[in-house]
Amino acid sequence: MLSSTPLSIQEVKVKQLRCHDEIFWSCSSGLNLILGANGSGKTSLLEAVYLMAHGRSFRQARDPYLVKRGQERFFIQGNWKRFGPMNLSVAGRRGQTSVRLQGRDVQRRKDVSESFPVLVEAPQGRKIIDGVAGERRRWLDALVMTCYQGSAQQYTSYLRAVMQRSRLLRRRASSDELDAWEHQIVAYGLPIIQARKRLIEEMNVLLSEELELTETAVELSINTGYEEEAWLTRLQEKRESDLKSGGLRFGPHCDALKIAFQQREIRSAGSRGQQKLAAIAIKMAECAMWSRYRRLIPVLLLDDCLEALDHSRQYKVLKRLERSPAQVLMSAPDGVQIASDIDIRIQMLDRQGLTEAEHPISVQGETIVVMEEAA
Numbered sequence: 001m002l003s004s005t006p007l008s009i010q011e012v013k014v015k016q017l018r019c020h021d022e023i024f025w026s027c028s029s030g031l032n033l034i035l036g037a038n039g040s041g042k043t044s045l046l047e048a049v050y051l052m053a054h055g056r057s058f059r060q061a062r063d064p065y066l067v068k069r070g071q072e073r074f075f076i077q078g079n080w081k082r083f084g085p086m087n088l089s090v091a092g093r094r095g096q097t098s099v100r101l102q103g104r105d106v107q108r109r110k111d112v113s114e115s116f117p118v119l120v121e122a123p124q125g126r127k128i129i130d131g132v133a134g135e136r137r138r139w140l141d142a143l144v145m146t147c148y149q150g151s152a153q154q155y156t157s158y159l160r161a162v163m164q165r166s167r168l169l170r171r172r173a174s175s176d177e178l179d180a181w182e183h184q185i186v187a188y189g190l191p192i193i194q195a196r197k198r199l200i201e202e203m204n205v206l207l208s209e210e211l212e213l214t215e216t217a218v219e220l221s222i223n224t225g226y227e228e229e230a231w232l233t234r235l236q237e238k239r240e241s242d243l244k245s246g247g248l249r250f251g252p253h254c255d256a257l258k259i260a261f262q263q264r265e266i267r268s269a270g271s272r273g274q275q276k277l278a279a280i281a282i283k284m285a286e287c288a289m290w291s292r293y294r295r296l297i298p299v300l301l302l303d304d305c306l307e308a309l310d311h312s313r314q315y316k317v318l319k320r321l322e323r324s325p326a327q328v329l330m331s332a333p334d335g336v337q338i339a340s341d342i343d344i345r346i347q348m349l350d351r352q353g354l355t356e357a358e359h360p361i362s363v364q365g366e367t368i369v370v371m372e373e374a375a
C-alpha cells in the first residue's frame with residue numbers, strides 16, 4: 001500500500017496580525033498546545049497557519065480586522081515540511097491578502113489549499129455539528145470533491161442547470177426547453193447523490209472506529225432516495241410553484257446532512273461535551289480520507305478543543321490525538337491540566353510571546369486524579 005506524507009509546519013513568524021506585534025512560533029511534528037489567558041492571541045496564531053493555506057480566515061464573518069489596530073499591513077511567514085521544506089507567506093491589508101509559495105505569487109488559492117491541507121475545528125469556525133444545514137452540506141460536498149476526482153465538475157454542471165431552469169421559468173420558456181434542462185439537473189444530480197452516499201459510507205466506517213472516543217456511535221446520513229423518473233416528474237409538476245417561490249427547493253442542493261448519535265441529531269440531542277467528541281472524531285475521519293485519497297495527512301488546528309470536556313475525556317482526546325499521524329496545533333485557556341504520559345509540546349503565550357512550559361501541568365496533584373479516572 002502507498003504511504004501518505006504528513007504535512008507539518010515547523011516555524012511561523014507573524015507580524016501585526018490581530019493583537020500580535022511580532023511573534024515567532026516553533027512547532028513540533030506531533031502534538032502542540034498553546035496555553036494562555038483569554039484574549040492573549042492563541043486563536044490568532046492558529047488563524048495565521050490557516051491563512052497561509054487558505055488565504056482567508058476560518059473565523060466566520062469575512063473579517064476586515066486581521067491587521068493590528070493602528071497598522072497598515074500584516075505579514076505571516078511559515079516554514080513547512082511537505083516532502084521537503086517549503087515556504088509559504090501571506091501579506092495582507094484591509095480585505096485583501098496575497099499568498100506566496102516559495103517566494104512566488106499564488107494565482108489560484110485552491111492549488112495551495114489542496115497541497116497544504118489544513119483542517120480546523122474552532123468555536124468561531126464553520127459549525128459542522130451545530131450550525132445550519134447549509135454549512136454541513138458545504139463541508140460534505142467539499143470533502144466529496146477532495147476525495148473523488150471529477151465530482152467538482154458534476155457540482156458545477158448541476159448548479160448551472162438549476163440556475164438555468166429558474167431563468168427559463170421566469171422567461172416563461174417553452175416546455176421543451178425546460179425539459180432539456182430538467183434532464184440535465186437529473187443527469188448531473190444522480191452522480192452527486194451517489195458520490196455523497198459513497199463518502200458517507202466510508203466516513204461511517206471510519207467513525208465506527210472512533211467509538212472509544214465518542215462512546216456512542218456517531219453516524220452521518222443524507223437523503224439518497226432519488227429515482228430518475230420520479231425526480232423528472234416532480235420537476236415538471238413543480239414548475240409553477242417553483243416560479244412563485246423563486247427557485248427550485250428540491251434536490252441535492254437542498255438536502256440536509258444529518259449527524260446522528262443514538263439515532264437522534266447530535267446538534268439537538270447531544271451535550272456540549274458529546275458534540276465536541278463527535279467533532280474531533282469527524283476530524284480524525286476527515287484526516288483519514290485525505291490520507292486515503294490524496295496521500296497527504298493534513299495539519300489539524302483545534303482551537304479550544306478541550307473546552308466542555310471533563311478531565312477523563314480531555315485525557316482521552318489527547319491520547320487519541322497523540323496516536324494520530326497528523327501534526328496537531330491546539331489551544332486552550334490557562335489552567336488546563338495535561339497528564340504526564342502525553343507526548344505533547346506545551347507553550348505559554350503572554351505579552352512577551354511564547355515560552356516553553358513545564359510538563360506535566362498539574363495543579364494540586366489533580367493530574368493523578370485525571371489518570372485514575374481515565375484508567
Ligand SMILES: Nc1ncnc2c1ncn2[C@@H]1O[C@H](COP(=O)(O)OP(=O)(O)OP(=O)(O)O)[C@@H](O)[C@H]1O
Nearest residue numbers: 018019038039040041042043044065066067068069
Ligand atoms: N485588528 C486587531 N487589532 C488589535 N487587536 C485585535 C484585533 N483583532 C482582534 N484583536 C484582539 O486580539 C486578541 C486576541 O484574540 P484571540 O481570539 O486570538 O484570543 P484567544 O487567546 O484565542 O482568546 P480566547 O481564549 O478568549 O479564545 C483579543 O483581545 C482581540 O480583541
